[in-house]
Amino acid sequence: MVFVFICPANSGRLSPSSHHARRVQEPSDAVPTPPPRPPDLTPAQAAKTRATETRVIETHSQQAAPAPDAACTHAMSSKRLVAELVSPVIGPDQCGIAAPLKLSAIILANGARIPVEPISLVRCDFAEAFADWVREDLEPLAQISGGGLTKILGSDGYECRSRNRVVGAIISEHAAGDALDLRGFTLHGGRTLLIASVSEDPGFMTQVRDKSCARFTTVLGPGSDGYHQTHMHVDRKVRRNGYRVCQWKMG
Ligand SMILES: [Zn+2]
Numbered sequence: 643m644v645f646v647f648i649c650p651a652n653s654g655r656l657s658p659s660s661h662h663a664r665r666v667q668e669p670s671d672a673v674p675t676p677p678p679r680p681p682d683l684t685p686a687q688a689a690k691t692r693a694t695e696t697r698v699i700e701t702h703s704q705q706a707a708p709a710p711d712a713a714c715t716h717a718m719s720s721k722r723l724v725a726e727l728v729s730p731v732i733g734p735d736q737c738g739i740a741a742p743l744k745l746s747a748i749i750l751a752n753g754a755r756i757p758v759e760p761i762s763l764v765r766c767d768f769a770e771a772f773a774d775w776v777r778e779d780l781e782p783l784a785q786i787s788g789g790g791l792t793k794i795l796g797s798d799g800y801e802c803r804s805r806n807r808v809v810g811a812i813i814s815e816h817a818a819g820d821a822l823d824l825r826g827f828t829l830h831g832g833r834t835l836l837i838a839s840v841s842e843d844p845g846f847m848t849q850v851r852d853k854s855c856a857r858f859t860t861v862l863g864p865g866s867d868g869y870h871q872t873h874m875h876v877d878r879k880v881r882r883n884g885y886r887v888c889q890w891k892m893g
Contacts, residue, residue, distance in 0.1 A: 711741035714766035722773040723748055724755060728763070731819070737802035739819035741766045748776040748794070756781075756791045762799030765819040768878060771857070772822060775876075779853035780827070787846040788829030795825040795834070797873055806869040815860070821877035837863060838872040840892055848892050850874075855888035865891025 714727055724747035731739045745762050747755045756776065764772070776794065784791040800819040804811040815821035826836035840847045851874075854861045858876040862869075866889035874890065 711766060713770070714741045714743060717743065717766040717770045717773075720770060720773070721749060722777060723769055725769060727766075731763070731800065734802060736813050737817040739763070739765050739800060742800070742819055743769055745769045745772070745799070748773050750777055750781055750791075754790075756794055758794045758796050760796060762796050762822060763819060764799045764822065768820050768822075771878065772876075775854065775857050779857065780850065783846055783849050783853070784827060784829050787835070787843055788831060788833050790830050791827055792830055792832075793828035795827065795836075796822060797825055798823040806867070815877035815879050820879070821860075821875060823873045823875050825873050836872075837874045840864060844892055851888070851890045851892070855886070855890075860887045861890060862887070863890030865889070 717723060718725065718727060723745060725743040725745045727743050729742075731737070731742055742763055743766050745758050745764055747757045749755055776791070781791050798816055799822055801814070801816045803814055803817060805814045816823075824837065826834055826838075828834045835843050835846060837847070851861065851863060854874070854876055858878055859881065860875065860877045860879050862875040863873075864871050870890075
């Protein structure tokens with residue numbers, strides 16, 4: 643099991659000032675001079691400095707380690723998915739995932755691994771619900787239409803943004819890692835069924851929609867709101883009185 647620290651913004655980038663700092667530190671022929679020797683500390687001052695350094699190191703190590711989470715433990719031991727546990731995503735603002743993983747494949751009942759491309763960052767409990775949908779709903783439909791699944795074509799998992807990226811709109815379930823967007827599915831023999839091309843196999847897509855709407859609380863597809871013409875969105879947003887959204891027009 644590998645733990646990776648996620649930095650959601652500007653990961654690995656250098657700011658203009660740090661870039662400048664890097665340039666002025668490039669090797670030169672000049673002989674480096676040692677830094678000036680700090681003034682001697684009294685024993686009490688030295689002990690206080692060491693204590694401060696220790697506290698800082700402990701704090702960083704606590705932040706880097708993923709917290710134990712029952713949903714993640716259950717998902718990773720379920721043998722229903724292939725994923726990598728990662729550290730909590732914290733902010734900005736309301737965005738973040740307390741218990742995330744990077745989902746790379748679903749394992750079917752026969753042991754076949756169905757890649758999810760690209761790898762998606764989602765909540766552990768969402769990943770397990772998604773795996774159930776693939777195994778129990780999607781794969782049987784794919785068996786009827788073309789011998790079964792070989793690949794799931796995704797697009798967005800976690801993303802800190804408003805709904806449909808509309809400025810001022812309420813925050814998206816993607817910002818909680820509780821949603822996935824899918825572009826289509828590849829079946830045995832290389833046949834790919836895209837959400838954007840419902841007419842290719844309307845019977846399959848109608849069943850995909852109906853099964854999705856029974857399992858997820860939000861399903862949006864072509865014909866819903868103008869933002870989902872080329873992909874389907876599923877999430878598990880909890881609404882008052884159990885209200886659900888299922889909007890996807892076939893043809
Ligand atoms: Zn979406």
